[in-house]
Structures are given as C-alpha cells and as structure tokens.
Amino acid sequence: MSCFFVTSSGSMTCDLTLHSNGRVASDVTLIFTSTQKVFSCTALFHPLAELYVTARRKDRMEGTETWSQPVFVRVQQAVKVPQPELFVQNFTADSVVVFWRSSREGSCRLRHRVHHVQTWSKSPDLVPVEDNQLLVHTFRDLLPFTTYKAAVSCKKKHSAVWSSWSSEVSVTTLCRAPSRPPEVCFQVEGPDGGGSLHLHLMWKGLDLQEAGGRVLGYQVTYEPKEGQRLQDRLARNVTEPTAHLVVGEGNYNVTVAAFNTAGYGPAAELSINTQTPDLPAVRRLWVSSYFPAAEGLLVQWESTAGAPPRSPPVSHFLIQWRPETPPSTSRWATVDSDTTSTALKDLDPDVSYLLSVVSVSGQQCGRPQTLPVSLKQGALMEVVNLRPTDVTKTQVTVSWEWQRKSQPIRVNGYKVMLNRNSDTVGVASLYPDQSQHTFLSLRPNTEYSLLLLADNDSQITSVRTDFDTIPVVATATPMLLFAVIMFILCILSRTVYKSYFFPLISSPRGSTAAQWLMDPKQQKFAEGKILDIKNFQVTDNSITVLGSKSLQTRLAEDRTEDAPLLSPSHLIVKLSAFGLGPRPECETDGLRTEDRHWESTVTSHQLLHDLLADRSSVHHMTCEADYLLNASCAGKSEAETAAGQTDSSYLMCDPHYISAASLQQLQMKMSA
The missing domain is CATH 2.60.40.10 (Immunoglobulins)
Structure with missing residues (x-):
C-alpha cells in the first residue's frame, strides 16, 4: 500500500493490492491515525501532517477481519x-x-x-x-x-x-540503407529436357538492425565470366529471399543486394561453376510439439551421411520458418554441422508455418526439406494408404503416401512394424522424404501382420510371403521325368503295334501311274495312252520287253558288250523273243534311231527266273505312254489278231500293279 497527497483537491489517495485467496466478497476500510492532536476532520490532511495509514479487510461470508501493517506518511513528502x-x-x-x-x-x-x-x-x-x-x-x-x-x-x-x-x-524511426550483404548460397539442378540448367539462389534475411529498416526487396544480377559484355548482364528484383534462374553450362558471377527506402546495401558476390557437385539435402526431417507443456517446436533431422565423395563437407544448417498465409516475414536460425536438432520458440499458437532445413557448405546449399508445422500439432503431415507392393519368398516391400493432416491430431512420429504371430520381425520409422521400405530375411509361405503406428494408435494389414520354389521343383522333377518316359514309350508302342497288326498297304490312288493318268495336261493324248484291260491278258504267244536306252537290267547271258542298256523304269516283254513267234516290226517316224528298242533273245525260263529272283526290280518297273501302240502302227503290227483286236504282245507295267501272284500265273502259263 502507498499513499499520496493531491494538492489540487486537498485529498489523500492510497493504492493497495489485495490477495483474495479465492474470496472476493470483502470490504476494505482505511484508518488514518495522526501523530498530532486532531481538532477537525477537515484539517486532518495539511502539508505538515504526519499520519499512519492502516487497511482493514472484512470477509462478508465468514465475517473475519484482516489488518495490514501501518504505513507512515508525511503529507509534505507525499505530494503527487x-x-x-x-x-x-x-x-x-x-x-x-x-x-x-x-x-x-x-x-x-x-x-x-x-x-x-x-x-x-x-x-x-x-x-x-x-x-x-x-x-x-x-x-x-x-x-x-x-x-x-x-x-x-x-x-x-x-x-x-x-x-x-x-x-x-x-x-x-526512419529507414537507413542495409549495413551488410545477405548470406547467399546456390544450388544447381538439371539439365532439363531442353538442356538448360536451373540455378536456385537462397539467402538468409538480414535482421532489423542490419537491414536498416524494412527491406523492400533484393536485386539479383548475373552474367557469364567468359566474354563479358554489357548486354550479357541481367538484373531482376525479387521480394522473397529466393531466386530461380535458368542458365547454361559455364561459370557465372552473381550478386545479391538488399534495398529499402533509404537505398541499396552492400552486395553479396558469388562465383558459380555449374559443374560443381551437388550438396546432398538433409533427410528424415520431423517436427514434434509438446504444447502447452513447452511453448516451442522440436525440429529433428539427419545429416547427409553417405554423401558422394566429391561432395563438399557441410559447414552448418540453416533453418527458416515463415507463416503460410501472406504477407509473411521469414525468420532464421543457424546451427553447427554436428547438430541435428534445434528448438524454435516465440511461435503463434494460431498460425501455421512453413519450416525448411537446408544444409550449407560455404556458398553452396543442398535442396531444402520443407514441412508445414504448427505450435499445437507439430508436423502437419500424416501417413495414408499403407500397403504391400512387392512380396517375394524372403522379403516384403511396403509403400505409403503422405498428405496434409485431415484432423487436428498431434502425432510425434510414425512407424511401420512387421509381426509374425506375437513376435516383432522388423520396425522402421517413417519420414516425409520416404515412400517405401523393404523387410528382408523373411520366411517363405508365412503369414505376417503389417502395423502402422502413429504414437499409440495402430492400423493392421496382413501379408503372406510367396512359396519357396526349390522344394516344389525338387519334388516335381522326378514326376515330370517319369511322365516324359511313359509318353515316349506309349508313342513307340503305338507305332510298333500298328506296324505289326495293321501293316501298310499300297494304295493305287497314290501310285505314279494313277497320278499321271489324273494329270489334266495329258488329256489331249488320252486316245493313244488309255489302255484296255484286255490288253493285259497274258497269252502263249510272246512276252516283249521294251525300254529306253537308259534301262539297266540283265535280260540274257548272250548280250554283247556294246549293246545299249535298258532303263529300269520301263520294261516290255515280247513273246517272239523266246522263239514263240515272229519278231514284229513297226515303222514309225515318231521314234528316233537312238530311242529304238533293243531286243534280246533269251529263254522264257531264264527270264522268268531272273524276274522272280529279284522282285525288287519288278516293283521298280514302270511303263511310259510313248511306247504304247498308237494308231500309226495299229495296221502294221503283228500283234493284231484276225478279229482286229490287239493281243498281249506289248505289255505296259506299273510296279504297283505287278504282284507275286501275277508273276506266278505267268510262269505257269509259260511252262505249259
């Protein structure tokens, strides 16, 4: 409690603080006690008065009273x-x-x-x-x-x-020109389908003291190093702390300078080689919230372990966050390269932010990893559509998708778990930069349970591995081999049985003579080439064998060395050759000298003996139409009878029509 004297009104005013302890229904009374004798209440407050002021508080509900300590006041010193x-x-x-x-x-x-x-x-x-x-x-x-x-x-x-x-x-206060250049880093992507490279620039915004006030924008200039010309220098103004340029391969000079109403600040200068190896991005970024116990966000990530050997070492990490809804102002934080987590404070609980983490090495930076976050929920992303996409005998690959949270639920981490019965086979944490995971060393033909864990909640999906094909093949191989052997035996047995019980019989339709007779091209010679069946009757007169000079056969022992050979394809036997009748003569201009037939006189028994002894030669005998009697020699041939019919002096033979029975019948008649 404190009291002061107001000279303009001649009154005393006291300020006091009450501790209610939950009880607000109370009355407060101020008691003024003067160190001097008081003659009138109106003269109590004068400049030379000295007073003790005490406060009494009475509780209306319980009726109890509470007294404060007296406060000494000299009115002359308490004037306000x-x-x-x-x-x-x-x-x-x-x-x-x-x-x-x-x-x-x-x-x-x-x-x-x-x-x-x-x-x-x-x-x-x-x-x-x-x-x-x-x-x-x-x-x-x-x-x-x-x-x-x-x-x-x-x-x-x-x-x-x-x-x-x-x-x-x-x-x-007024603005002043920025006092220092921004911290700029670059990243090169591409080339794209047209062969162009994409140069991404990112820089940390200046703080208020360095910026000299509100930064209106940044001026970005770039030009190639080789063959610098004034027209090759390009400049553009941007309002965000990022810039995207399309360039070709080569070396470039780039500058970035901040400006406000007071002017331009110093520019950051970069010398960029587009062939510089990329700096890998951070991975497994996640943001957790412990609001309201802790009014801040915990940002965690993993460094670029396993980066390519040519990649430069990471010097530090840059964390940027800004409100999602424009207009927005970016805020920044920097941590060392050996740090993989940081806490962010001074966030608005009702605002959602875009948070990015970037790995930096000098003036080069990796690709930013970005997440939407809020102070109440942490990362605003959730896992959906978890499913097995590739199942083999010993491994299962699961895939999932990320989407913006559909409900205001705080999840500080997602995991996928593979169980067999009640045993855990494998567990993997899920992060927004991943979309699949493979569980290895599983058992074939086994039922597994796939669980998606979101803190304490879970979703279960069943999956079964494929059969192990090695035991199946080992069991089926002998059976298949036995089936093949039985199939071969059945085919062979069928062929043997058929040839034994159902021998192949020659078909007249398929003979050479039949095919020749059915040929339409021979119809114009049909009158001179069609044989009467009566002409094939064997008589006692003669058997005449006619053939072309290509016929090679043995007809008699008395043939001369220089006699022409007969073709085995045609054979005509004449009875007069055995002394059974006179030799016929036929004068025709259609036959050339070299095609005239050679006749050999042999005994009938010797000829029949040779024919019967080598039946294979009989089966190869054919007769040509050119050796049939035609109309030109029909009147001169001695083969005609008195009745005008042609006898059997000339016989046309096809091997398919000569059988053993016919030869035996011929032998019997000739013997008679």
Missing part, C-alpha cells in the same frame, strides 16, 4: 504532482526526440518500448526539472523503421511520490 504531457519533437533512423513541461520543481523519469513488446525500457538517469520548465530528451540506439511508444512521469522535490505516467506517444 499533476500528470505531465509528452510530445515528439524529431526522429531519425536510430533516435527519437521528445519534450514536455514540468509543473513543480523536482525530477522526471522516462521510458520507451517497441510497440508489440510489453516490457518497458527505462532511462537510467533522472532528469532534473525546475518549476514550469520545458524539458527535451533524446532516445538513442533505436532500431530503424521501428515503431516505439514513450511516456514520462515526474515528482516534486523532497517528495517520494511520482506522478502518473503521461499518455503514451507513438513514433516510427
């Missing part, structure tokens, strides 16, 4: 001067000048704060003032382009009571 009034005189990028007028001799104090901060900064020194004096004060070392609030309070000389704070004045 009127509230002063403060004004703004001038301001710059880092200072503000204010002024006010005092009402009493004494001293004054001042305070200021940034408009969105609740904590005040008080001036360490008091400002001495005279009665009715105009005072001027300067606030220094302020941030550029920042809104501040200020107030002043005064007290009378020899008084311990300060006046009420003046009304707050608001003022925004």
Whole structure:
C-alpha cells in the first residue's frame, strides 16, 4: 500500500493490492491515525501532517477481519504532482526526440518500448526539472523503421511520490540503407529436357538492425565470366529471399543486394561453376510439439551421411520458418554441422508455418526439406494408404503416401512394424522424404501382420510371403521325368503295334501311274495312252520287253558288250523273243534311231527266273505312254489278231500293279 497527497483537491489517495485467496466478497476500510492532536476532520490532511495509514479487510461470508501493517506518511513528502504531457519533437533512423513541461520543481523519469513488446525500457538517469520548465530528451540506439511508444512521469522535490505516467506517444524511426550483404548460397539442378540448367539462389534475411529498416526487396544480377559484355548482364528484383534462374553450362558471377527506402546495401558476390557437385539435402526431417507443456517446436533431422565423395563437407544448417498465409516475414536460425536438432520458440499458437532445413557448405546449399508445422500439432503431415507392393519368398516391400493432416491430431512420429504371430520381425520409422521400405530375411509361405503406428494408435494389414520354389521343383522333377518316359514309350508302342497288326498297304490312288493318268495336261493324248484291260491278258504267244536306252537290267547271258542298256523304269516283254513267234516290226517316224528298242533273245525260263529272283526290280518297273501302240502302227503290227483286236504282245507295267501272284500265273502259263 502507498499513499499520496493531491494538492489540487486537498485529498489523500492510497493504492493497495489485495490477495483474495479465492474470496472476493470483502470490504476494505482505511484508518488514518495522526501523530498530532486532531481538532477537525477537515484539517486532518495539511502539508505538515504526519499520519499512519492502516487497511482493514472484512470477509462478508465468514465475517473475519484482516489488518495490514501501518504505513507512515508525511503529507509534505507525499505530494503527487499533476500528470505531465509528452510530445515528439524529431526522429531519425536510430533516435527519437521528445519534450514536455514540468509543473513543480523536482525530477522526471522516462521510458520507451517497441510497440508489440510489453516490457518497458527505462532511462537510467533522472532528469532534473525546475518549476514550469520545458524539458527535451533524446532516445538513442533505436532500431530503424521501428515503431516505439514513450511516456514520462515526474515528482516534486523532497517528495517520494511520482506522478502518473503521461499518455503514451507513438513514433516510427526512419529507414537507413542495409549495413551488410545477405548470406547467399546456390544450388544447381538439371539439365532439363531442353538442356538448360536451373540455378536456385537462397539467402538468409538480414535482421532489423542490419537491414536498416524494412527491406523492400533484393536485386539479383548475373552474367557469364567468359566474354563479358554489357548486354550479357541481367538484373531482376525479387521480394522473397529466393531466386530461380535458368542458365547454361559455364561459370557465372552473381550478386545479391538488399534495398529499402533509404537505398541499396552492400552486395553479396558469388562465383558459380555449374559443374560443381551437388550438396546432398538433409533427410528424415520431423517436427514434434509438446504444447502447452513447452511453448516451442522440436525440429529433428539427419545429416547427409553417405554423401558422394566429391561432395563438399557441410559447414552448418540453416533453418527458416515463415507463416503460410501472406504477407509473411521469414525468420532464421543457424546451427553447427554436428547438430541435428534445434528448438524454435516465440511461435503463434494460431498460425501455421512453413519450416525448411537446408544444409550449407560455404556458398553452396543442398535442396531444402520443407514441412508445414504448427505450435499445437507439430508436423502437419500424416501417413495414408499403407500397403504391400512387392512380396517375394524372403522379403516384403511396403509403400505409403503422405498428405496434409485431415484432423487436428498431434502425432510425434510414425512407424511401420512387421509381426509374425506375437513376435516383432522388423520396425522402421517413417519420414516425409520416404515412400517405401523393404523387410528382408523373411520366411517363405508365412503369414505376417503389417502395423502402422502413429504414437499409440495402430492400423493392421496382413501379408503372406510367396512359396519357396526349390522344394516344389525338387519334388516335381522326378514326376515330370517319369511322365516324359511313359509318353515316349506309349508313342513307340503305338507305332510298333500298328506296324505289326495293321501293316501298310499300297494304295493305287497314290501310285505314279494313277497320278499321271489324273494329270489334266495329258488329256489331249488320252486316245493313244488309255489302255484296255484286255490288253493285259497274258497269252502263249510272246512276252516283249521294251525300254529306253537308259534301262539297266540283265535280260540274257548272250548280250554283247556294246549293246545299249535298258532303263529300269520301263520294261516290255515280247513273246517272239523266246522263239514263240515272229519278231514284229513297226515303222514309225515318231521314234528316233537312238530311242529304238533293243531286243534280246533269251529263254522264257531264264527270264522268268531272273524276274522272280529279284522282285525288287519288278516293283521298280514302270511303263511310259510313248511306247504304247498308237494308231500309226495299229495296221502294221503283228500283234493284231484276225478279229482286229490287239493281243498281249506289248505289255505296259506299273510296279504297283505287278504282284507275286501275277508273276506266278505267268510262269505257269509259260511252262505249259
């Protein structure tokens, strides 16, 4: 409790703080006790009075009373001067000048704060003032382009009571040009389908002191190193701390400079070779929330372990977060290369952010890994559609998809688990940069349970591995071999049985003579080439064998060395050759000298003996139509009978029509 005297009204005012302890229904009474004799209550508060002030509090519910300790007050020292009034005189990028007028001799104090901060900064020194004096004060070392609030309070000389704070004045400092260049890193991607490369630039924004105020944008310039010309230099202005350029292969000079209303700041210069090996991105990024126990986010990731040998070493990691809804201002944090987690604070619980983690090596950076996050839920991503996509005898590959959370549920981690009965075979944590996982060394033809774990919740999916083909093949091979052997035996047996019980019989339809007779091209010679069946009757007159000079056979022992051979394809036997009749003669111009037939005289028994002894030669005998009797020699041939019929002097033979029975019949007739 404190009390002060107001000279303008001649009254005493006390300020006190009550501890309710849950009980608010109470009455407070102030008891003033004077050290001097009081003659009138109206004369109690005068400048020379000395008083003890005691507060009594009475609870309405219980009727109990509570007394405070007495506070000694000298009215002359407890005089409270009127509230002063403060004004703004001038301001710059880092200072503000204010002024006010005092009402009493004494001293004054001042305070200021940034408009969105609740904590005040008080001036360490008091400002001495005279009665009715105009005072001027300067606030220094302020941030550029920042809104501040200020107030002043005064007290009378020899008084311990300060006046009420003046009304707050608001003022925004001016901008100044940025004082340092941004920290820029680059990443090269491509080439794309057209052969162009994509140059991505990213930089850490300047803090308020370095930026000199609100940054309006950044100027990005780039030009090739070789053959620099003025027209090759390109510049563009961007408002975000990123830039995307399409370039070709080669070396480039790139500059990035921030600017505001006060001008351009110093530029960051980069020398970029598009053939520089890529810096791998961080992996397994996840953000967890423990709100409201901890008002912050825990960001975790894994470094680029297993990077290609040519990749440069990581110097540090850059963390950026900004609100999803524009307009937004990015905030940054930097951690060392051996750190893989950090905590973010001063986040709005009702705002969702885009958080990115980037690996940096000098002026080169990896591809950013980005997640939507919020203070209440952590990472705003969830796993859906978990399923097995590839199942073999000893391994199972599962796949899943990531999507934005459909419900406001906080999950600090996802896992996939493979169980057999009640035993856990494998467990894997899931991260947004992954979409599949393979469980190895499994048992063939075994039922497994696939579980998706989201903290304490789970989803179960069944999966079975394939059969092991090695035992199946080992069992089926002997059976298949036995079946093949039996099939071969059946085919062979069928062929043997058929040839034994059903021998092949020659078909007249398939003979050479039959095919020749059915040939349409021979129809014009049909009258001279069609034989009468009566001409094939064997008589006692003669057997004449006619053949072309190509016939090779033995007809008699008395043939001469230089006699032409008969073709084995045609044979005509004449009875007169055996002395059974005169030799016929046929004069025809159609036969050439070299085609005339040679006749050999042999005995009938010797000829038949040779024919019967070598039946294979009989089966190879054929007769040509050119040797048949035609109409030109029909009247001169001695083979004609008196009745005008042709006898059997000339016999046309096909091997398919000559059989053993016919030869035996011929032998019997000739013997007779």
